[in-house]
Amino acid sequence: MRLRLLSATVLSCISLAAGAEAPHWTYDGPQGARHWAELDKSYAECRLGHAQSPIDIQSAKIDKDAPALEFSYQARPLVIVNNGHTVQVDETGAGTLTIGDHAYQIAQFHFHTPSEERIRGRAYDMVAHLVHKDDAGKLAVVAVLFKLGRENTALKPVLDNMPLGAGPAHTVAGLSFNPADLLPGKRGYYHFQGSLTTPPCTEGVSWYVLSTPVELSRAQLAQFRTLYKHNARPLxxxxxREITERP
Ligand SMILES: [Zn+2]
Structure with a gap:
C-alpha cells in the first residue's frame, strides 16, 4: 500500500536524476523488494520490522463482537495518477470509514496485481487498497480482493482513464466516482496489524482485508497489466501476529 504522498512520490521518481531524496525502488531486479532496505537507511524497517505486510492469512480467531466497518463515502471528481509503482485514485474529501468509535478519512486507493495478501495460501488476481487516515495520522487500510469473473462496472472508469505513463495526477473531466462502488456487498473482514507494503514499510498500520472478493473480467485484468504486470511485495x-475475523 502507499501513503498519500503521491505527489511527493511522483516527483521523487521523476526527478531522481536531479538528486531527489527518496531513492528509486522497483518490485523486481536490483532495486526490487528483497533489496529495499539496502537502498536507503530510511527503508530499514523493510528488513528489520517484525509486523510487516503483506501476510498470508492462514488462520484467524473468529470475533463476533468485532465492530462493523461503516463506510460513508460520496462521489467525487476522478483524480487519478500513475505514480510509477501503481495507479492511484486520490480520494481526499470522499468520506469516512468508522470502526467502532474510531473515524478515519479516506485518502486514496490503488491496486496491486496479483493481490499482495493471501488467504490460506491463495493469492487473488488483483487487490485494491483503500487507504484511510485518522486525525492523528494513523492509517487503516481496507483491502478489496478481485478474482476473475464478470466485468466490474465500478472499475471501468478507473481503468479507462489510467495515465499510460508515470506523471502528475490529473482530474478526469466530467466524471465523478464513488469508492463505495468498489466494495463487495458482504463486509466481513480479517483484521491484523501490519505495515505499508512499499518503502519505507512503516509499521503501525491497521489492516482490514474483506473476506468476500469482487470480480473483474479477464480483459480488465489485462488492461491493468498493460501498465503493471507485477506490483506486489512478497509475503x-x-x-x-494475532489475526481476528469478523464473519
Ligand atoms: Zn497497496
Missing part, C-alpha cells in the same frame, strides 16, 4: 512472516 512477509506473520511472526505470531
Amino acid at each position: 512477509q512472516p506473520a511472526n505470531g
Whole structure:
C-alpha cells in the first residue's frame, strides 16, 4: 500500500536524476523488494520490522463482537495518477470509514496485481487498497480482493482513464466516482496489524482485508497489466501476529 504522498512520490521518481531524496525502488531486479532496505537507511524497517505486510492469512480467531466497518463515502471528481509503482485514485474529501468509535478519512486507493495478501495460501488476481487516515495520522487500510469473473462496472472508469505513463495526477473531466462502488456487498473482514507494503514499510498500520472478493473480467485484468504486470511485495512472516475475523 502507499501513503498519500503521491505527489511527493511522483516527483521523487521523476526527478531522481536531479538528486531527489527518496531513492528509486522497483518490485523486481536490483532495486526490487528483497533489496529495499539496502537502498536507503530510511527503508530499514523493510528488513528489520517484525509486523510487516503483506501476510498470508492462514488462520484467524473468529470475533463476533468485532465492530462493523461503516463506510460513508460520496462521489467525487476522478483524480487519478500513475505514480510509477501503481495507479492511484486520490480520494481526499470522499468520506469516512468508522470502526467502532474510531473515524478515519479516506485518502486514496490503488491496486496491486496479483493481490499482495493471501488467504490460506491463495493469492487473488488483483487487490485494491483503500487507504484511510485518522486525525492523528494513523492509517487503516481496507483491502478489496478481485478474482476473475464478470466485468466490474465500478472499475471501468478507473481503468479507462489510467495515465499510460508515470506523471502528475490529473482530474478526469466530467466524471465523478464513488469508492463505495468498489466494495463487495458482504463486509466481513480479517483484521491484523501490519505495515505499508512499499518503502519505507512503516509499521503501525491497521489492516482490514474483506473476506468476500469482487470480480473483474479477464480483459480488465489485462488492461491493468498493460501498465503493471507485477506490483506486489512478497509475503512477509506473520511472526505470531494475532489475526481476528469478523464473519
Ligand atoms: Zn497497496
